Amino acid sequence: MRFLYSVLLYLVMPLVLLRLFWRGLAQRGYWRRIPERFGFVPRVPDGVAVWVHAVSVGESLAALPLVRRLLEEHPGSVLVTTTTPTGSERVRAALGDRVRHCYLPYDLPGSVARFLSRMQPRRAVIMETELWPNLFHALARRRVPIVIANGRLSPRSFAGYGRVRGFARATLERCAVIAAQTEADAQRFRALGAPPERVHVLGNLKFELEMPEELLRVGAALRWRWGAARPAWIAVSTHEGEEDAALRAHRILLARSPDAVLIIVPRHPQRFDAVARLIEQSGLVFLRRSALELPAAFAPGEPPPLPPLADLTRLQVLLGDSMGELPLYLGTADIAFVGGSLVEVGGHNVLEPASVGLPVLFGPHMFNFEQARELLLKHGAGKQIDSLLALEPALAALFQDAAAREAMGRAGREVMRANRGALQRLMGLIANS
Numbered sequence: 318m319r320f321l322y323s324v325l326l327y328l329v330m331p332l333v334l335l336r337l338f339w340r341g342l343a344q345r346g347y348w349r350r351i352p353e354r355f356g357f358v359p360r361v362p363d364g365v366a367v368w369v370h371a372v373s374v375g376e377s378l379a380a381l382p383l384v385r386r387l388l389e390e391h392p393g394s395v396l397v398t399t400t401t402p403t404g405s406e407r408v409r410a411a412l413g414d415r416v417r418h419c420y421l422p423y424d425l426p427g428s429v430a431r432f433l434s435r436m437q438p439r440r441a442v443i444m445e446t447e448l449w450p451n452l453f454h455a456l457a458r459r460r461v462p463i464v465i466a467n468g469r470l471s472p473r474s475f476a477g478y479g480r481v482r483g484f485a486r487a488t489l490e491r492c493a494v495i496a497a498q499t500e501a502d503a504q505r506f507r508a509l510g511a512p513p514e515r516v517h518v519l520g521n522l523k524f525e526l527e528m529p530e531e532l533l534r535v536g537a538a539l540r541w542r543w544g545a546a547r548p549a550w551i552a553v554s555t556h557e558g559e560e561d562a563a564l565r566a567h568r569i570l571l572a573r574s575p576d577a578v579l580i581i582v583p584r585h586p587q588r589f590d591a592v593a594r595l596i597e598q599s600g601l602v603f604l605r606r607s608a609l610e611l612p613a614a615f616a617p618g619e620p621p622p623l624p625p626l627a628d629l630t631r632l633q634v635l636l637g638d639s640m641g642e643l644p645l646y647l648g649t650a651d652i653a654f655v656g657g658s659l660v661e662v663g664g665h666n667v668l669e670p671a672s673v674g675l676p677v678l679f680g681p682h683m684f685n686f687e688q689a690r691e692l693l694l695k696h697g698a699g700k701q702i703d704s705l706l707a708l709e710p711a712l713a714a715l716f717q718d719a720a721a722r723e724a725m726g727r728a729g730r731e732v733m734r735a736n737r738g739a740l741q742r743l744m745g746l747i748a749n750s
Contacts, residue, residue, distance in 0.1 A: 343587035346402025356431030364437030366391035410641035462750035486510025520739035536648020543629035554665035555656035566709035582637035603634035671729030698729035
């Protein structure tokens with residue numbers, strides 16, 4: 318079956334390259350470093366101790382605590398691969414030259430063999446759910462232990478793999494360790510054929526997240542420049558349709574609180590310009606982060622170094638058109654709405670705003686973050702809204718109740734604290750794999 322899969326992959330490769338070209342029209346990063354996608358990477362004579370693969374932004378963020386811990390044990394000998402340019406940018410911004418970095422090659426036998434021959438990893442850690450038959454086969458032949466870290470299988474993914482259950486089983490059998498986020502994920506891995514004794518429930522690495530304090534303080538300083546007493550909320554990781562909802566909610570909110578500020582951070586950078594046009598059409602006063610010089614951070618308790626800026630005191634919407642600055646944006650806000658949840662994307666990481674003590678709002682489509690959703694709801698750290706029209710009433714209620722905001726924020730921090738520990742357990746499994 319793997320032979321037929323490989324033949325099919327070679328046949329569709331012209332379409333894959335056409336899609337790469339098409340995506341590059343919106344995001345030029347897809348046109349760069351194309352040879353890496355075929356395994357043409359720099360040769361590492363002594364190999365790398367550990368290779369970590371994280372597809373895009375979400376997986377890269379989840380992997381950061383793990384990679385930093387691995388660097389303590391293997392300085393200069395950790396490789397991190399991604400699939401998307403946004404994931405690549407996040408790795409470079411967070412880790413710089415401390416790690417080797419390149420794109421994961423396509424799952425073609427020749428590309429995979431070339432990549433492994435040049436990088437020579439001694440262990441492979443694959444984040445979440447990336448089951449590539451040729452890659453896993455080649456790693457097994459080279460006797461490289463494979464660890465699936467932060468393993469997640471949504472019902473939708475499980476159904477998809479279930480249609481090729483035998484193929485999925487053969488791939489999963491090559492794994493030394495499958496570290497699942499939840500028991501439900503573990504059961505789905507076992508149902509697909511993963512050896513039960515290799516499947517462990519460790520929890521979610523995203524609970525290990527710690528936002529950089531320096532960027533949070535820069536966000537607080539930016540908020541001071543437009544007026545620290547002004548109510549501010551953030552719509553983060555938004556998709557098409559959700560920016561419309563956010564702007565509509567903000568216009569209604571402005572009727573009650575004329576000095577309110579909305580920070581919109583679209584999920585995909587190729588949509589920055591389209592969202593800018595949308596905000597401009599709304600008639601609201603807005604600025605792009607890329608056009609804004611950031612103030613210097615100041616420590617809590619210090620007098621702010623500069624007075625509010627006249628240009629920013631009129632600001633109604635800030636467009637977050639930058640990568641790697643989410644902590645900065647969160648540092649400006651009182652309430653967070655997390656996108657991908659009012660449209661059928663499956664939601665994004667609600668733990669990021671919870672980790673800095675923000676009340677979290679999200680829509681009904683949270684199948685990618687079921688555990689986090691349930692925990693935030695159970696402990697009163699988050700609130701689910703069921704439609705685009707329900708966003709503004711939920712915001713208004715929280716802005717009118719400072720005690721409720723503070724209680725939700727405290728609950729979010731406590732959820733994060735209480736659910737840590739997955740990283741330490743995972744390090745033990747990697748060491749013994």
